[in-house]
Amino acid sequence: MPGPPFITPVVDSTSIFLPNLFRNRVVFVTGGGSGICREMTEAVMCHGANATIVGRKLDRITQTARELSEATGQTCIAVQADVRQPKQVQDAVAKTIAKFGRLDFVICGAAGNFLATIDGMSENAFRTVMEIDTLGTFHTIKATLPHVRASKGSYIHVSALLHYKGTPYQAHVSAAKAAVDALSRVLAVEEGPMGVRSNVIAPGPIGGTEGISRLANQTQSERNSSAYPIGRIGHVKDIANAAVFLFSEAAANITGQILPVDGGHGHMAAFQ
Numbered sequence: 001m002p003g004p005p006f007i008t009p010v011v012d013s014t015s016i017f018l019p020n021l022f023r024n025r026v027v028f029v030t031g032g033g034s035g036i037c038r039e040m041t042e043a044v045m046c047h048g049a050n051a052t053i054v055g056r057k058l059d060r061i062t063q064t065a066r067e068l069s070e071a072t073g074q075t076c077i078a079v080q081a082d083v084r085q086p087k088q089v090q091d092a093v094a095k096t097i098a099k100f101g102r103l104d105f106v107i108c109g110a111a112g113n114f115l116a117t118i119d120g121m122s123e124n125a126f127r128t129v130m131e132i133d134t135l136g137t138f139h140t141i142k143a144t145l146p147h148v149r150a151s152k153g154s155y156i157h158v159s160a161l162l163h164y165k166g167t168p169y170q171a172h173v174s175a176a177k178a179a180v181d182a183l184s185r186v187l188a189v190e191e192g193p194m195g196v197r198s199n200v201i202a203p204g205p206i207g208g209t210e211g212i213s214r215l216a217n218q219t220q221s222e223r224n225s226s227a228y229p230i231g232r233i234g235h236v237k238d239i240a241n242a243a244v245f246l247f248s249e250a251a252a253n254i255t256g257q258i259l260p261v262d263g264g265h266g267h268m269a270a271f272q
């Protein structure tokens with residue numbers, strides 16, 4: 001390809017968006033204890049929001065909540081819950097309302113993943129990922145919707161790109177994320193008239209995350225910068241920046257969409 005290689009810099013949303021963009025807003029995040037969803041939470045908090053992060057591992061989410069509060073000057077609370085259990089999600093929402101009095105934004109990010117062929121996967125293994133990703137998203141929508149309607153708020157679902165092709169060892173995740181995409185579209189259409197938006201962020205390979213370290217050889221991915229038109233593997237801040245944009249009023253006319261954030265990786269033809 002012509003021209004010298006250009007590597008797109010990693011930027012921080014606070015250098016682009018107003019610091020008080022989400023002042024007095026509240027974000028509810030499943031899977032916010034680590035990785036992509038933690039970074040998304042921090043970015044929204046950096047613009048003035050308070051947060052609830054929900055996860056199964058109390059130690060991890062408690063520490064993350066403390067670190068996010070210290071880093072942003074906002075308040076983040078940790079609530080232990082398994083998204084497979086509707087009552088636990090409902091209780092987490094009730095604690096959020098008791099603490100902050102409102103709920104504006106929801107990030108549905110809790111997900112399970114491991115490598116297994118269809119032939120080598122038990123029924124329970126398949127069901128487990130469907131229950132965490134798909135049912136967990138449904139439970140989270142159901143529990144939060146009355147409050148998101150009241151605030152005319154917005155949803156972001158963290159999906160993937162792997163289900164657009166037949167990705168081996170990922171039948172469970174592919175089926176689960178395809179269902180998440182569908183849920184988001186229906187939510188957008190049903191709730192648009194109530195002032196609620198719903199979109200999907202579909203990350204490509206993101207360096208340093210549990211997903212990529214588990215599913216790919218990260219060193220090889222990082223070395224192989226030619227696989228990314230922007231010159232590098234994705235960074236968690238790329239996903240966080242997309243979340244800030246989608247929650248902002250700048251995205252007021254965007255709903256029911258799937259936003260791939262992959263540096264163009266998915267469009268690269270094999271011979272390039």
Ligand code: HXC
Nearest residue numbers: 111112113114115116122123124125128160210211212215
């Ligand atoms: C085959 C497996 C397995 C594995 C679990 N199971 N791990 N089968 N290979 N590696 C099976 C178990 O044997 C069991 O079936 C069933 O799944 C449930 O497992 P449990 O451990 O009992 O369940 P649980 O404690 O609820 O934990 C399940 C899990 C966890 C949440 C899926 O195993 C896991 O993977 N955690 C990591 C979460 C993670 O990586 N999140 C990031 C997602 S990133 P049997 O039949 O034995 O009872 C992402 C983005 C994708 O999704 C895009 C990447 C590019």
